[in-house]
Amino acid sequence: MSRAAIYPSDRVTLREVGLRDGLQLTSAFPSTEDKLEWLRREHAAGVRHFELGSFLPASRFPQFADLPTLLAEAEALDGLHTAALALNDRGLADACASPVGEIVCVVSATEEHSQANIRRSRAQSVDLVRRAAQMRRPEVLVNAGVAMALGCSITGEVDAAEVLRLAEACLEAGADIVGIADTVGYAGPREVAALCDGMSQLCGDRPFIVHLHDTRGTGIANAAAALDHGARVLDGSLGGLGGCPFAPGATGNVVFEDLVYLCERMGFATGIDIEGLVTARPILQRGMPGEVLYGALARSGPPDKLNWRA
Amino acid sequence: MSRAAIYPSDRVTLREVGLRDGLQLTSAFPSTEDKLEWLRREHAAGVRHFELGSFLPASRFPQFADLPTLLAEAEALDGLHTAALALNDRGLADACASPVGEIVCVVSATEEHSQANIRRSRAQSVDLVRRAAQMRRPEVLVNAGVAMALGCSITGEVDAAEVLRLAEACLEAGADIVGIADTVGYAGPREVAALCDGMSQLCGDRPFIVHLHDTRGTGIANAAAALDHGARVLDGSLGGLGGCPFAPGATGNVVFEDLVYLCERMGFATGIDIEGLVTARPILQRGMPGEVLYGALARSGPPDKLNWRA
Helix, strand or coil, X not given: CCHHHHCXXXXXXXXXXXXXXXXXXXXXXXXXXXXXXXXXXXXXXXXXXXXXXXXXXXXXXXXXXXXXXXXXXXXXXXXXXXXXXXXXXXXXXHHHCCCCCEEEEEEECCHHHHHHHHCCCXXXXXXXXXXXXXXXXXXXXXXXXXXXCCCECCCECCCHHHHHHHHHHHHHCCCCEEEEECCCCCCCXXXXXXXXXXXXXXXXXXXXXXXXXXXXXCHHHHHHHHHHCCCCEEXXXXXXXXXXXXXXXXXXXXXXXHXXXXXXXXXXXXXXXXXXXXXXXXXXXXXXXXXXXXXXXXXXXXXXXXXXXX | CCHHHHCCCXXXXXXXXXXXXXXXXXXXXXCHHHHHHHHHHHHHCCCCEEEEEECCCCCCCHHHCCHHHHHHHHCCCCCCEEEEECCCHHHHHHHHCCCCCEEEEEEECCHHHHHHHHCCCHHHHHHHHHHHHHHCCCCCEEEEEEECCCCEXXXXXXXXXXXXXXXXXXXXXXXXXXXEECCCCCCCHHHHHHHHHHHXXXXXXXXXXXXXXXXXXXXXXXXXXXXXXXXXXXXXXXHHCCCCCCCCCCCCECEHHHHHHHHHHCCCCCCCCHHHHHCCHHHHHHHCCCCCCCCCHHHHCCCCCCCCCC
């Protein structure tokens, strides 16, 4: 697949990030076999974009130790596009030596969070994006996401102009696609709308990624605002798996199956079979019986009397 | 309080409907003492508008048998505005003999649903609104809600022009305020936006009510769309109590505490203390241990670093 075809600008793309962001805070995690079944089931349901993990030391992050296996197995799944995080040079080297289709780098929206979280400046994070763009094989995408873009766990408010400046710096550093993340779930729909307007202007014909959390119940409302304001790539996780490091027990990523329903109901075809997603939820419960799975659609099913698909 | 002051047009009013809509489908219901504590706790948190039940035969609807007690006790709570449903002439007579502040009548959006649900025509339901407007004491409001306004359990699609025609007929019949209800949770934000535009045009300076269910995860997104398109009165229930008669186990009304957060985050002051709501949730669990309570904000709390209030 050509690089431009991976994120088309004329339709909505939904990325399943549960295998990465969904497992950052869980006390248990699925076996490799369960992860592969999760991946295959969602692939069969039409999902094509997956974050599969982070290139991090297996000793400290055992939940991502099987990333090489997942990447190898994913190659057998037709049209599947894989992504994984590289948060430092060692991770970047591992990523470049792997068959991953997209290297995801992260830049904090605020200097305060950047220093507190990784003891590096935002400029240093942009430099990692640059090195990723230089080192990756030609067919590999570089994705740079601005974390805390809609609210910061340290500073609270975040200046949208700063977020746009950082996204622009990442594009100039060679990122193929940039994104904004409401990492701690602070945003309401109006903040999302305003920042997406800015991102639309910055990115022009290129799509950008919006990564939302449902920490305070606004996840789907924020996704609707993003779609209304030019976003064409949205992240979610099956059952809303994930959490918030600053609010123990809080809800996590936007619920993937509810996000699919929202998109279809708003007229954006996703190519994803919701029922196929819903029937994959037990895989998560099997490996992580202590995790609460969220989502309304899994309880109700889609409307049976209505043509709700785009 | 004057009738016009009960639903001001220049600010948002949130109605707690859990004591009515929240208890329509539950297998158990709270004791009268627990209902009163629920009422008092939410009143202390700043909530002023409550649907307290339906005027229905106590033998068949035991969950509403204590409505007279609730109405009597509510009079002691400063500034509290009470509402209850009257679905037929007997209920209307009981309502008029009670101290209820607002009589709520319901008209189905489709003739098919009206006949199937209550074996009466929509025109007959509008006639009940007319009789309510004639019989009520001068200080009592008549509220007419169009059920299935955004999707019908029988016909599926609903013609928005028909909904507006029915709302207009209710206003002509003497209703003080009209509303639209997504009774089965079929709507997406675009349908809500379009119908609210029509309602804004119909009602002019008068506010209208939007009653949403979160059956398919779009409840808060639909509330945001409603606020963006002129709605100033929204319904919700603590913990999202309630359900859907056509989808057993489905999520119910929009979660009240998440709705408060959305409004504040969008710049609409509610006068409601979210923490006060969250601490009232255990009352519901006490009387209905089998009911699932929903809501993200109760898990996370509001953002601690951000000035999120309007």
